[in-house]
Amino acid sequence: MLGKITNVGEFLKSNDIKPSYQRMRIFEYLLGSKDHPTVDMIYKELIGEIPTLSKTTVYNTLNLFVEHGIVSRITIEENETRYDADTAVHGHFKCEKCEKVLDFVTDLSVLNIQDIKEFQINQQHLYFRGICSDCLKKGE
Amino acid sequence: MLGKITNVGEFLKSNDIKPSYQRMRIFEYLLGSKDHPTVDMIYKELIGEIPTLSKTTVYNTLNLFVEHGIVSRITIEENETRYDADTAVHGHFKCEKCEKVLDFVTDLSVLNIQDIKEFQINQQHLYFRGICSDCLKKGE
DNA sequence: ATGTTAATTTGTAATCGTTACAATTTTATA
DNA sequence: TATAAAATTGTAACGATTACAAATTAACAT
Numbered sequence: 001m002l003g004k005i006t007n008v009g010e011f012l013k014s015n016d017i018k019p020s021y022q023r024m025r026i027f028e029y030l031l032g033s034k035d036h037p038t039v040d041m042i043y044k045e046l047i048g049e050i051p052t053l054s055k056t057t058v059y060n061t062l063n064l065f066v067e068h069g070i071v072s073r074i075t076i077e078e079n080e081t082r083y084d085a086d087t088a089v090h091g092h093f094k095c096e097k098c099e100k101v102l103d104f105v106t107d108l109s110v111l112n113i114q115d116i117k118e119f120q121i122n123q124q125h126l127y128f129r130g131i132c133s134d135c136l137k138k139g140e
Numbered sequence: 141m142l143g144k145i146t147n148v149g150e151f152l153k154s155n156d157i158k159p160s161y162q163r164m165r166i167f168e169y170l171l172g173s174k175d176h177p178t179v180d181m182i183y184k185e186l187i188g189e190i191p192t193l194s195k196t197t198v199y200n201t202l203n204l205f206v207e208h209g210i211v212s213r214i215t216i217e218e219n220e221t222r223y224d225a226d227t228a229v230h231g232h233f234k235c236e237k238c239e240k241v242l243d244f245v246t247d248l249s250v251l252n253i254q255d256i257k258e259f260q261i262n263q264q265h266l267y268f269r270g271i272c273s274d275c276l277k278k279g280e
Numbered sequence: 281a282t283g284t285t286a287a288t289t290t291g292t293a294a295t296c297g298t299t300a301c302a303a304t305t306t307t308a309t310a
Numbered sequence: 311t312a313t314a315a316a317a318t319t320g321t322a323a324c325g326a327t328t329a330c331a332a333a334t335t336a337a338c339a340t
Contacts, residue, residue, distance in 0.1 A: 075218050091253065197318055
């Protein structure tokens with residue numbers, strides 16, 4: 001569902017965000033990465049091509065993206081905020097061995113939750129922890 | 141399912157935790173509270189009856205409880221680690237208005253997730269955000 | 281073009297939650 | 311009662327995030 005974003009500048013504009021160079025590169029990096037990077041990972045990756053980049057800018061930009069709903073924050077562990085350009089509802093699995101965070105597809109509408117029937121739901125988060133299949137194989 | 145804990149001291153012992161006074165009071169407080177307190181909330185509540193209590197002790201004790209599997213950590217928002225004496229899998233709903241964290245019952249086994257079929261799942265977390273029914277009524 | 285204002289970026293300092301660590305107190309044991 | 315082990319405590323350190331003001335860049339009117 002993210003494949004449809006061909007022009008990042010236009011995409012940001014259509015979400016009322018002025019497409020500065022930093023903002024475009026940060027969003028492009030999020031689009032291209034599948035590892036749900038932290039602020040630090042984004043900063044370390046981009047400082048190479050944007051030598052003047054400030055970590056504050058990365059924070060500001062990600063907060064802006066979240067406010068405008070084009071990026072979602074993933075809080076899997078305390079002290080480890082991660083970001084995802086895929087804002088559709090999906091699950092995350094964190095491997096306790098290799099520390100990777102993987103996506104998984106699921107449909108939460110089948111849960112039919114009685115207790116919050118009359119609540120207005122704005123966000124749905126699902127995350128699992130355990131050992132991924134790769135690490136299970138290696139561990140034998 | 142938590143009603144069965146009648147003797148906190150015995151319960152801690154049966155989980156290989158020496159039941160010191162601080163540990164018992166912290167666990168009792170968790171059992172009696174339904175608001176999934178933070179370390180700060182626990183500390184502020186107990187300092188009244190345990191004047192020598194240290195915040196470090198609250199941290200140490202909660203980490204001990206989590207390691208022994210009798211308390212689970214809930215990470216709903218960054219910078220807001222909460223604790224729950226109910227370790228059964230259940231959902232959490234955080235109201236964006238009144239900031240309360242409510243439990244809801246659900247059965248995740250119906251999700252039938254293909255992508256992680258061969259993974260070993262150790263923890264399952266489900267949390268929603270939005271507006272609770274009380275705040276919805278008030279907001280009209 | 282040029283000057284002026286607004287928006288963005290940047291760096292530093294401050295804040296807050298959490299942990300490290302050593303000292304003190306309490307508990308268990310010989 | 312003496313000694314060792316465990317638990318608690320207080321302070322300092324740490325890391326992620328934010329506040330804030332200065333510097334840079336972009337936009338816009340003259």
